[in-house]
Amino acid sequence: MKIGGQPYRTIFPDADGASVQVIDQTRLPFAFELKRLATSAQAAEAIRTMIVRGAPLIGVTGAYGLALAMREDASNAGIDRAVAELGATRPTAINLRWALDHVAALLRRLPEDERAGAAFAEAGRIADEDVASCRAIGEHGARILSQHAAAKGRRINVLTHCNAGWLATVDWGTALAPIYVAHDAGVPVHVYVDETRPRNQGAALTAFELNAHGVPHTVIADNAGGHLMQHGEVDICFVGSDRTTASGDVCNKIGTYLKALAARDTGVPFYAALPFSTIDWTLMDGVRDIPIEERDAREVTHLTGRLADGGFATVEVVSPGSPVANPAFDVTPARLVTGIITERGVARADAEGLLGLYPERRAAA
Numbered sequence: 001m002k003i004g005g006q007p008y009r010t011i012f013p014d015a016d017g018a019s020v021q022v023i024d025q026t027r028l029p030f031a032f033e034l035k036r037l038a039t040s041a042q043a044a045e046a047i048r049t050m051i052v053r054g055a056p057l058i059g060v061t062g063a064y065g066l067a068l069a070m071r072e073d074a075s076n077a078g079i080d081r082a083v084a085e086l087g088a089t090r091p092t093a094i095n096l097r098w099a100l101d102h103v104a105a106l107l108r109r110l111p112e113d114e115r116a117g118a119a120f121a122e123a124g125r126i127a128d129e130d131v132a133s134c135r136a137i138g139e140h141g142a143r144i145l146s147q148h149a150a151a152k153g154r155r156i157n158v159l160t161h162c163n164a165g166w167l168a169t170v171d172w173g174t175a176l177a178p179i180y181v182a183h184d185a186g187v188p189v190h191v192y193v194d195e196t197r198p199r200n201q202g203a204a205l206t207a208f209e210l211n212a213h214g215v216p217h218t219v220i221a222d223n224a225g226g227h228l229m230q231h232g233e234v235d236i237c238f239v240g241s242d243r244t245t246a247s248g249d250v251c252n253k254i255g256t257y258l259k260a261l262a263a264r265d266t267g268v269p270f271y272a273a274l275p276f277s278t279i280d281w282t283l284m285d286g287v288r289d290i291p292i293e294e295r296d297a298r299e300v301t302h303l304t305g306r307l308a309d310g311g312f313a314t315v316e317v318v319s320p321g322s323p324v325a326n327p328a329f330d331v332t333p334a335r336l337v338t339g340i341i342t343e344r345g346v347a348r349a350d351a352e353g354l355l356g357l358y359p360e361r362r363a364a365a
């Protein structure tokens, strides 16, 4: 997508051929800065500290991290060490595990002196594939939006949670890709953006993206969605996912489940948009089996923002001494999901629906 008229991807190889550049998402929305990652330890740190975040982008960064590791130590022990270090950064998004396993399996079949080059090439291929998948998700999801807009004969209001836009992927995004495609095609779309406490990915990142692309939107406090749905202000919900089970349970940013409950109660369709690399075919019960990342209490107790003089400040907002919990994701059971939009089309949120889109998985199932 374009920033200041210039097209960017969230991650791309540096001109030196030995490192990668990423957009530093901890600096958004107030500063747009690139950061160079030259070692696998730096890639792991970028994922852990959320300089890069969003399930598909974490996966691609992991793949490049493994490529960087091959420049340091291309032995089998080097592969194992890098996979362990990168894989330990964030536990919920399956895309990271998928990308690391995929690249590591390819590397183990090659002589050591070919591994670094092959890993860089494969990370680049995965990045290109992610762009193509997200663009296809955009086309499939935009058809749903234009049908709703045509049926209503007016602007359509979409509610989204967290950031599942191009910043969470390599380009286009998942839940936001249909919005970009529909907006560019002239479908009148307006987006309600959940602020997404505690890290405010909605207020900071989704709003930044929609602003940059000129998509009409309104940022709302996380607790406002149910009220807006009750009053007919939301026509449809689109969210992304960090891991979706083979049975269609959708794990996404904390708070997604509450939006799905409100959507079901008010008859608002609720869609999850995700590429194939987000599906965990080994799991059938997301509530029981998906590991939920527990993050630092400081994300809840403190807020950082820009001051009137342009400086930045971090302030405490919780009564000192109160215990704090910070689960980063929740699981929306498949029964609350109207449909799952992938690069192959729109599936019912159940095992048969997903297998219909991915028939090659039937044998394993």
Ligand SMILES: CSC[C@@H](O)[C@@H](O)C(=O)COP(=O)(O)O
Pocket (backbone or CB within 6 Å): 053, 054, 055, 056, 093, 161, 162, 163, 164, 165, 168, 169, 173, 174, 175, 201, 239, 240, 241, 242, 252, 253, 328
């Ligand atoms: C296309 S991204 C889907 C999800 O990764 C997104 O909705 C999300 O929950 C991101 O969480 P984050 O903790 O910011 O990495």
